[in-house]
Amino acid sequence: MAHDIRILTEAELLNMVPLDLALVDVVEAAFVALAGGGVIMPPILSMDLAAVHGEVDVKTAYIPGLDSFALKVSTGFFDNAKRGLPSLGGLMTVFSATTGQVQAVLLDNGFLTDMRTAAAGAVAARHLAPAKVTTAGVIGTGLQARLQMRAAHLVRPFERVLVWGRDMEKAALCASDLADALGIEAEVASDPAILVKRSQLVVTTTPAREPILQADWLHPELHVTAMGSDAPGKCELVPAALMRADLYVADRVSQVERLGELRAAIEAGVWTRGAPPELGAIITGAHHGRQKQSDITIADLTGTGAQDTAIATHVLGLPC
Amino acid sequence: MAHDIRILTEAELLNMVPLDLALVDVVEAAFVALAGGGVIMPPILSMDLAAVHGEVDVKTAYIPGLDSFALKVSTGFFDNAKRGLPSLGGLMTVFSATTGQVQAVLLDNGFLTDMRTAAAGAVAARHLAPAKVTTAGVIGTGLQARLQMRAAHLVRPFERVLVWGRDMEKAALCASDLADALGIEAEVASDPAILVKRSQLVVTTTPAREPILQADWLHPELHVTAMGSDAPGKCELVPAALMRADLYVADRVSQVERLGELRAAIEAGVWTRGAPPELGAIITGAHHGRQKQSDITIADLTGTGAQDTAIATHVLGLPC
Known part of the structure; x- marks a missing residue:
């Protein structure tokens, strides 16, 4: 050579x-x-x-x-x-x-990939989450659950983290790891609805094929990043949640349409807002981000080259 | 790891x-x-x-x-x-x-890539060229010109090789290298038409964007492998040559339609034979190959994963 x-x-x-x-x-x-x-x-x-x-x-x-x-x-x-x-x-x-x-x-x-995916979650939180986040919640108990919370804590130094997963033991281990890593309080939530209710920032990190997060769980002063869906057939949020948000942001429109949460919302005929803004446009200011503290925002991350x-x-x- | x-x-x-x-x-x-x-x-x-x-x-x-x-x-x-x-x-x-x-x-x-491309040329020659090849010709004077002739000689041990390129000096060097490598007679052809006329096996190895090989150069008892075109916009054979052949064979139909000689023939409206057979089907016998010594055959190689x-x-x- x-x-x-x-x-x-x-x-x-x-x-x-x-x-x-x-x-x-x-x-x-x-x-x-x-x-x-x-x-x-x-x-x-x-x-x-x-x-x-x-x-x-x-x-x-x-x-x-x-x-x-x-x-x-x-x-x-x-x-x-x-x-x-x-x-x-x-x-x-x-x-x-x-x-x-x-x-x-x-x-x-x-x-x-794990690291740049977690970092993208932090970018979304930095530009979309409420300025003040005291409680963050993570749905899923794997490596990304840990990394996403560690990354989000860099930009929103929350005081408490909630963890929910289908397996309570894994959730407890994840919570314990996060308490150690971040030096903050960590709890296992008994129900994902409760986790969302108590959080200002939620990250979903599952390979779910049936939605977990329901539209009526969304509340004012909340940002949700859905990073689990990266293939046709996967989704973590019910389609109606996307419309319930004041702002839904894609990492890349051409990808979320095929691989992200938007795919199911389009297929269900629920999505009526046309092409969503991309995260880059929020960062540069070409598109508005969160407009008021009470807004509900969603970021859909499929992962880009x-x-x-x-x-x-x-x-x-x-x-x- | x-x-x-x-x-x-x-x-x-x-x-x-x-x-x-x-x-x-x-x-x-x-x-x-x-x-x-x-x-x-x-x-x-x-x-x-x-x-x-x-x-x-x-x-x-x-x-x-x-x-x-x-x-x-x-x-x-x-x-x-x-x-x-x-x-x-x-x-x-x-x-x-x-x-x-x-x-x-x-x-x-x-x-x-160079090696597997040359080997594919030999596969095409083995299954499509006349049984007896005394003279082989190569159009182009680069590395593939040399490798294609060396590979073809493994399956059709021709006695003479002709080389044509736009640069006569490069053609002479290529001929000299082939004479040494194969221990046979090698000549520079002054004109590609003459090269084709004298050969029973021709391989085109150029990045041409305007066709070199004309339809009326094709003659009975000839096989042509076109391996240069691998992108939209490239072509080495005039579209009419494909129809003049008794048999035109693709390495992969979905690729030659977009990247090979067939693309230009389809665009010119010249190609009327539908999906051509693939080289694999010729090898397995699922599709007939050369049917008589006097047939004209063409193989179009774009290179496959x-x-x-x-x-x-x-x-x-x-x-x-």
Whole structure:
């Protein structure tokens, strides 16, 4: 080879990339870039391998002004648990945006996706949540439940976190981890309706295929980020919730229509507001965000190749 | 990481992967698999980066029965020559077809693409060219011109090779290289019409955007493989040539319609034969191939993800 290629493993990346405000800013800049011109972000390449209960998604984006672009492969092989292996995996390959040469292979097994997804949640909370959040709630008890609350706490330093999941033991473990990580009070909610009622900021982090969050749970002074739905067939909010919100914001309209909460709302014939604004337009001020403290806002995050390019470029600039 | 990942560089791969009949058989098996059921091959993901004169193509395919599948990224950055860098590059990532885990990263800078493309030419020649080929001709003078003739010689050991290109010096160098590599007579043709007239097997290997090969050059007892066109806007054969052939064969119908010679023929309103047969169907006998010595046959090769998966899986089985 005529040039050096960096190979970084998951273990190395875990040490290099903290979930901090710098990362939130990096992902925020990706949304701003998406709102401007010049970003090239092709549709997600998906391969559904039903014969082996597997799926492969490929995302990429070119962002003008960044030195690199990433191509991210995410794998989900759902028989892996039987083999004692994680279901999710993948890697990012990073290319020079000037020469196309391979700069790095980030063997992250999905770690960077987890991080940029959490950071996007913080970006949504920063620009849409009420200024004052004392209680945040998370629906779901997995890794993203933990990361989303840690990321949101960077921008809205809430005093209490509520956790709900179908499995109360897992919810208790998640609450305990969050109490440790954030040094705040954490409780398990017995019912997701109660969790929503008591929170000013809610993040849904489940792979649900039947909606969990009901429209009549929404209340003034609430922001909800739904980040679980990333495929046709998934949804976490009832379609009517989107219309009940004063403002519904997409990460990328072309994606939420097919993969996000908006898909079910369109299919149900409930959505009548046309193309929603994108998060980037809220950040730049091209579209209004929350207009008053009592507003109900929803952000629908499906995950974009622009976030992958942003975090991968960020990683290459970090000290080893 | 819980498992080992093989990283192979271009230099290592150059030593490991000869252009031989074993490789031709590997690529032939990929075409047979495509003709059967169960192959999952999503449309090519393409990113056109006009601002930096770059393009990125991503191909992949899952082939039942193979242990691995590859995801291949090809880059073309056309300002690289100014920088003293090659325009084309890329890599393949290889995943377990059972668990989705990354098995290998093949930092080949397009070498494996070159090899599997040449091998596909040999597969087409094996199944479509006249049984007896004494003279083969190649249009174009680059790396693929050399590789295509070397691969074709494995299945049709012709006695003479003719080379034509717009640059006579490059054509002379290509002819000289082929004479050395194959130990046969090699000549530069002064005119592509003469080259076609004297050959029983012709391979076109150019990035032409205006057709070179004219319909009235086609003669009985001729097979033509057009492998240069792989993008909308490219074509090497006049549309009428496709109709003049007794048999026109696609590597993949869904690709040649958009990227191959068939695109221009459809756009010109010249093509009236409906969906052409695919090379895999010729190999398996599901569709007839050459029916008599005097037939004129054409194969249109755009390059498939199945070939990438086939060669990558082959590489992982080779001794280092």
